[in-house]
Amino acid sequence: MNFANITPILADTMTLAEKSISSAKVILTGFVVVFVVLFLLIFIINIYGAIIQKATQGGKKKKEKISEPEKNSATPSVVSRNTASASASAPNVQNGISEEVVAVITAAVAASSDSSSRTRIKSIKKSDGSRSAWANAGILDNTRPF
C-alpha cells in the first residue's frame, strides 16, 4: 500500500506544546460545558416535575370520583378506587371471569397505580361488545415498537 501520498491529511503542523494546549483546552471546555448544561437540565426537570406533580395530584382526587361509572370501555372493564382503609371485601365479579383473570387485573392495577396508596378492586364486568377490527388495528399499530 502506498502511504506516501496521504501527507496532506496527516500534516504535522503543530508543535508538542501546541498540541498539549489544544488538547487541554478541548478537554476542559468539553467536560465543563457538557456537565454544566446537563446539570442545568437536571435542575430544571426536577423543578418542573415537582410543580406539575403537585398541581396534578390536587386535581386527581376530584377526577377519580367522577370516573367511577365508566362501563363500555375495556374488556373486561375495571372500576377501581383508591381507599385509605384496606377493607378486604370480595369484589363484585361477574360470572364467567376466572379468579386468575381477577388476580391479573388486580396486579396490573396495583403495578400501574401509585404504590404509596392502597388500591381496592370493587367490581369487574365484561363489556358489551368486543373491540372493532379498526380499533384492534390501531392498537396493534401503536404497540408494535414495543
Added chain:
Amino acid sequence: MEILQGFVDAVVGIVRSSGIFTLQWENYVMIGISIILLYLAIKKQYEPLLLLPIAFGMLLVNLYPAIMAAPSTELLTAEQCAAKDIATSGHASMIIDGVTYYENPTYGGLLYYLYQGVKLGIYPPLIFLGIGCMTDFGPLIANPKSLILGAAAQIGIFLTFTGAVFLGFTEAEAGAIGIIGGADGPTAIYVTTKLAPHLLGSIAIAAYSYMALVPIIQPPIMKALTTKKERSVVMEQLRPVSKLEKIMFPVIVVILIAIFLPDAAPLVGMLMLGNLFKESGVVERLCKTAQNELMNIITIFLGTTVGATASGQNFLTLATIKIIVLGLIAFCLGTAFGVLFGKIMYKLTGGKVNPLIGSAGVSAVPMAARVSQKVGQQENPGNFLLMHAMGPNVAGVIGSAVAAGVLLNVVG
C-alpha cells in the same frame, strides 16, 4: 469495410471507457471491501438499514467514480460544439491563442447531488426529527440524574480528541474523530461534514460499525469495572410521568440548549421537534411521516452517499486505519466512563443505582440499553434494567449533541 471499421472503433471506445482501463487498484480493493460489508449487512444483519446502502454506495463509486463527480465547465471550440450539437449562442466564450472557446457546463453525477444533503448538514437533523418521534423521554424525566451518566459517556470524545491530535491529525480532524465515541451516527456525520469532510467515509463507517458491535464491545468493559454485587442491584420502579411533563420536556430542553449552545441547535432542535410531535398527540400524521417515510427516504440518501465518499483513493490510507483504532478507543472510553460514573452514583445513593446502566450513556439507542439489561440479567435473571438504562441512553443522545456543539464551537 467502412461499417466494419465503425464497429471496431465503437467497440474499442466502449472498452477504453470501461472500468477495466479506468479503475485503479484501490478501486478493486474497495469493491472487495464493499462486498464483504454487503455480506455482513445481509447475512449477519449488522445494522443492515444503514450498512447495506453504505456498502452499495461504496461499490457504485468504485465501479464508476464519475457518479460522485462535481459539475464543472468544459471549454469547447466552435467545431466541437457543432459536433456535439451544442448551440454556441448563450454560452460564455473566451479567446485563447486566437481560438474562441465556449464554456459548456457539464452535469455532476447522480450521487453528487444527493450528497449535498449530507454536505450541507441537512440529512442528519432530519434523521434526528424521526428519532425524536420514536423516543420516549419518560425514563429520563422520571430519573433526571441519568443525565449525569449521559454526560459521563461523552468524556471519551474529548480524550480521543487528544489522542488524535498527538497522532498528527489537525484539531478539526481530531474533533470529527473523537465524536465517534458519542456512538451516534447522525451526530458523527453532522460534525464531520462541518469539521473534516474529507474523512467522512472512514468516520461514518467506523461509527456505524462500532454501533453494530455494541453487544460485543461493551459487556467485557462493563464486567471488568463492576463487582458481582454492583451488577445484581435491583433498582426501584420509576415513577409514572404525566403527559404534561412529557410535552414540556422538548420545549424546555430546546430553549436551554439552543440558548447556551447554538451550534447544537440544529440537531437538538429537530430531535425535540420530533418528540413534541409525538408527545403533543395532536399531529399524529406528521409524527408518522417523520419516523417512517421521511426517515426511510433520508436513510437511503444518507447511507448511499456516505458510502460513495469512500472511494479507494480516499479510503485506503493510513489515516483510515488510525481513525478506526481511535474510534474504538473513543467508544471504549465512553462506555468505561459511563460505568465509572454509575459506580460513583451507586456509592452516593447507598447501593440504589446499578452501575451497569452507565454504559448506556453512549447513545446507540436502544442497543446500549439492551446490553445493560442483558448483562444485568446474567447476574440476576429477575432484574429488569431496561427502562432504567433507557434514561442514560436517551440522555446520551442529548449529551452527544451537546458535545458536538462544543466541538463545532471550539475547533470549528
